[in-house]
Amino acid sequence: MTIHADHSAPETAVEDQAADVRTKFGISVEDYMLPARHQIQMVNPDGTLRPHDEQGTEPGHEYPTPSDAELMAAYEQLVVGRRVNDQNSALVRQGRMAVYPSSHGQEACQVAAAMCLSEGDWLFPTYRDAVAVMTRGVDPVEVMTIFRGDWHGGYDPKEHNVGIQCTPLTTQLLHAVGVAHAAKLRGENTVVMAMCGDGATSEGDFHEALNFAAVFHLPVIFFVQNNKYAISVPLSHQSVAPSLAHKAVGYGMAGERVDGNDLVALLAVMDRAVKLAREGSGPLLIEAHTYRMQAHTNADDATRYRPDSEVAEWQAKDPLTRMKSYLADKGLLDDAASNRIAEHAEAVATQLREGLGEEVPVQPLDLFKYVFAKPTPQLKEQSDMLAGELAREESAK
């Protein structure tokens, strides 16, 4: 392996960046790093396009509208994502899945986070990001294995460059930084998408990850889905910063806010972020404003801490209905296309029902099989003990 790049930023990094920004965008580095005054929003909740001068864009914070083809492909994934969320919640109610942290209401973020990446890029998801993982191409049944309770993970991270879904909050952000760093040292142009929630931004690892990414000038996009709650705790208890995107400037990276239920705006913002990161801008922080429509997981009771009226308010901002009317008005989505997409979503739901419905026999001896790359005598002894127990049980039958 050849190491091409250098890790440390040059002595003049700060001045260089300021000069780059001035040439590229004609604005000061502070104006580049601070989020635009308003969140980026292109489509209204009723599906109408916002006038260009009301989309929140500013000099240096300009976002071209994604192509029709991209919008249609993303819409299809959006419909599939919603169907998957609802199917999984049903499987939990039927006792076929142990737990499911649904991204119902956040599907636009899920789809955009995966679709903006290229094949060689990496995605680091949380427990809530199953739809993003699927959108990246991972087999849906493999994604859900973790929630069925067979094993702590179900897919091969290297097959689609997707880290295992991570529960200890924000620990995965540092892994994202490491993957980007290794790629940079090898001279590869890999962009890494690092996902977390609003509550998670309070964890220490969030700070460390952003700082590392900035200091090593790495192409990492920190994508925060601000769904307003961390279990029961509202955002106001996590941070009193003007916005989570404003945290970027403190690390020396650019931040932006986007309507997280507006797939058009999300794709525009994320596509540009990936492009900038790939061109060498260093890391970026994007905060998407969305809402966790359901309880934290099936084990949680959201009525204890938030009013129904708030949920209803967000229901009216649903990402699916918005995108659907936008595309229909634009003449891109006719009945035939709608039906085809609905069929695709149904096919994935069926795949999940069938894949998760069948009882897969667990392999007790797998407990010992993967702990180490090079097995130890102690684990061999314990494995033999369990095997003996199982054999005795079998012969007693």
Place this chain on the structure above:
Amino acid sequence: MTVTTTAAGTANVSAATANAAASAAATAEATGPQSLTMAKALNTAMADAMRADSSVLVFGEDVGMLGGVFRITDGLMAEFGEQRCFDTPLAESGIVGMAVGMAINGMRPVIEMQFDAFAYPAFEQIVSHVAKMHNRTKGKLKMPMVIRVPYAGGIGGVEHHCDSSESYYAHTAGLKVYTPATVADGYRMLREAIDSDDPVMFMEPKKLYWSKDQVDLGALRAEHDAGTSTEGRAAVARPGTDATLIAYGPSVPTALAAAAAAAEEGRSLEVIDVRTLVPFDDETVCASVRKTGRAVVIAEAHGFASVSSEIVARVQERAFHYLAAPILRVTGFDVPFPSPKLEHYYLPSVDRILDAVDDLQWED
């Protein structure tokens, strides 16, 4: 010392939480034996301690309005206000580190780590400061704080929600480690932990939260007020003569079930509930082993370099000549805590305990 709580602060508490407060108040008045869960006993212990001393504060993740993900702090914010029971930003190192500062400055924080494995971000604060402050300052600064940790498995929990992390803390000099196994001990031991001027890692077996018992809160309160202590006092959970089962926390009910099964086969097993891992009650445990001559230690945690290995070492150092057989252990395997569908193969079971008892070199 007075901490002023504003009534306005509690105005936005939901009806559910207000009901919980009412039920807490009802529990507070009840006398005579009543059926209570471990969850309620722990909740009542905190409420009683908060009523008795305004420097007792409860904070952590989701402990306020929600009452904690296990509802152990249910109703505390409604009764005591948002200044004494509150949610923090989501950061465990922050929670423990702030508690250290509060303890330095006259408070008695009772903090909650949401799950065993989510206490790890706070490990540095716990090991480097909570455990050492008293020693570094030659006792000038005390650390009267309780770090509550729901721990261990048996509930079909997903990854990071089932760790038995007690050995990390027991291994750290300067931390006391309590783990109740009965409803009454839930109340007793948490009150004592809050009273303690030493930092206590209070390990709550989450699978026992909903276990019920008949307990008399009035009697428990009187016991508390009389200064009765469980620290360093193991309990004989079931008397017996042939062998001793040494267990703690989540493994105590399993050991009791094994002893009941053994009794049917004519073998009398004594069950010791260790109760506080640090300090350890050598006397009670060794007295039992000297009497029976045989012992099995049971723990959910991995066996290697663990509390269970410490117990074996201590007992054989002190009671070697009384032993008719090596002390055996039934523990979790030395593998990461498995997924829900596999945990059954990992956890110590009645059968495994009985097999170990059979292996204690019975001559006849």
